[in-house]
Amino acid sequence: MEDTICAIATPWGEGGIGIIRVSGEKAIDIASGVIRLTSGRALSEVSSHTLHHADIVGLLADSSRTSEQVSTSIDEALAVVMRAPRSYTAEDVVEIHCHGGPFVLQSLCEALLAKGARLAQPGEFTKRAFLNGKLDLTQAEAVLDTIRAKTAASLRLAQEQLRGSLSKEVDRIRQRLIHLLAHVEASIDFTEEGITFIQEQDLVRGVECTIEALSRLAATYQEGRVLREGVTAAIVGRPNVGKSSLLNALLRTDRAIVSPIPGTTRDVVEETLNIRGVPVRLLDTAGLRDTADVVEQEGVRRSRAAMEQADLLLVLLDGSVPLTPEERRLVLPDREKKFVLVINKTDLPRELAPGDLQDLERAVAADATVWISAKTRVGLDDLRDAIRNVTLGLEFEPGETAVVTALRHRTALVKAIEALQRSSESIKGMLSAEFVAVDLRGALDALGDITGATTTDDVLDCVFSQFCIGK
Numbered sequence: 001m002e003d004t005i006c007a008i009a010t011p012w013g014e015g016g017i018g019i020i021r022v023s024g025e026k027a028i029d030i031a032s033g034v035i036r037l038t039s040g041r042a043l044s045e046v047s048s049h050t051l052h053h054a055d056i057v058g059l060l061a062d063s064s065r066t067s068e069q070v071s072t073s074i075d076e077a078l079a080v081v082m083r084a085p086r087s088y089t090a091e092d093v094v095e096i097h098c099h100g101g102p103f104v105l106q107s108l109c110e111a112l113l114a115k116g117a118r119l120a121q122p123g124e125f126t127k128r129a130f131l132n133g134k135l136d137l138t139q140a141e142a143v144l145d146t147i148r149a150k151t152a153a154s155l156r157l158a159q160e161q162l163r164g165s166l167s168k169e170v171d172r173i174r175q176r177l178i179h180l181l182a183h184v185e186a187s188i189d190f191t192e193e194g195i196t197f198i199q200e201q202d203l204v205r206g207v208e209c210t211i212e213a214l215s216r217l218a219a220t221y222q223e224g225r226v227l228r229e230g231v232t233a234a235i236v237g238r239p240n241v242g243k244s245s246l247l248n249a250l251l252r253t254d255r256a257i258v259s260p261i262p263g264t265t266r267d268v269v270e271e272t273l274n275i276r277g278v279p280v281r282l283l284d285t286a287g288l289r290d291t292a293d294v295v296e297q298e299g300v301r302r303s304r305a306a307m308e309q310a311d312l313l314l315v316l317l318d319g320s321v322p323l324t325p326e327e328r329r330l331v332l333p334d335r336e337k338k339f340v341l342v343i344n345k346t347d348l349p350r351e352l353a354p355g356d357l358q359d360l361e362r363a364v365a366a367d368a369t370v371w372i373s374a375k376t377r378v379g380l381d382d383l384r385d386a387i388r389n390v391t392l393g394l395e396f397e398p399g400e401t402a403v404v405t406a407l408r409h410r411t412a413l414v415k416a417i418e419a420l421q422r423s424s425e426s427i428k429g430m431l432s433a434e435f436v437a438v439d440l441r442g443a444l445d446a447l448g449d450i451t452g453a454t455t456t457d458d459v460l461d462c463v464f465s466q467f468c469i470g471k
């Protein structure tokens, strides 16, 4: 925290503008060593949050003069000073906007290092913001979620969390627990006197209400995870039912090869798309069948692997032919996965027997059945609705309540719930107040982990190491 850190904040590669960030006690000092304001003023004198035209001066290794380094102008730039505590990190921050070339940015970065800055670690700017009390841990994580958001719904969730929706909910519950714990601890202090500070049934009710509130919050992870991380959906089925045609229709491009020859697709073809706000990683797979062709065998093996990793299976059938015996044992029911049965080729006369379809629906416990034509694109909206409803649930509307999007948060909630269940049993079992207090404290610590109120270094390292350098 004592060091002044710097890093390139924009992505690697060529761009119109590249930004370098410097943060720490000596930020203005160090930056002054490499930039000269065109106005002739000193960087330390300019008002906070104002932009100034400048020249970047530094040492460039000049190959024509062997290893000799010359002080030259590296680039033109705009510089802004943001004085503590009104900055992202709550420290003095200087941002230098120059041209977005890798060599320019690298040279500027090296010039800053030469003047005494240290290269920032991944997430270190945000970690400082957290340690300086600008953000709590859920908000720091929401910064990363904002950067990674792929759909409007996931961005909205990230922004809600950045504004503190989750921390507020967790804090509200924590306050309730602190209140209960205070009463329990008071009775420990006054056991000799035989004074009770809280009626047993009030304590039980308090603990149970808290368990309920935490369980409700933990349950939102189902949807939260889907919106934050997205789902993997594999299109599977017999050869020639139109899997690749469906992928192309959903993407509105000619991504995968389509042909009337069964066994066309061999490799898994993967694309990511936004389906009704859900980020979906869509996999087109080789048709499943027993085959003597070794290349196709490998394709089928890959299809099986894709099915394993998918959260959602779009089981595609050809509605213009009867169900084959092979198709009946194509996919195994799996309670971890969602199944949507998709009957394709509805533009052709229907030959698929309704009884056979019902058997299959029952066998895989299908979550939905949709009729489409990949060729005429009829029914694709129904399929998009089905994918959204099966993965998110019909009633889910992001933004109405706090939503848990990270496994870290859910794990902490479950830990808190378990501790509360133990304390509830201790109360009912008439164990002494110490036992009750230990588990109430355990629950409080678990909740403190979420917002960072009582977090260990391990948790912090784990959270901030996921960030990129410069954030």
Ligand SMILES: Nc1nc2c(ncn2[C@@H]2O[C@H](COP(=O)(O)OP(=O)(O)OP(=O)(O)O)[C@@H](O)[C@H]2O)c(=O)[nH]1
Residues within 6 Å of the ligand: 238, 239, 240, 241, 242, 243, 244, 245, 246, 257, 258, 259, 260, 261, 262, 263, 264, 265, 266, 285, 286, 287, 288, 344, 345, 346, 347, 348, 372, 373, 374, 375, 376
């Ligand atoms: N009439 C009609 N034909 C379709 C439809 N969808 C696909 N087809 C045709 O069915 C044939 C097979 O389509 P593909 O998309 O290659 O089938 P696939 O399931 O990917 O086949 P494999 O890769 O071999 O497993 C092609 O001739 C498509 O034009 C549809 O909705 N209606």
Ligand SMILES: [Mg+2]
Residues within 6 Å of the ligand: 243, 244, 245, 256, 257, 258, 264, 265, 284, 285, 286, 287
């Ligand atoms: Mg195919």
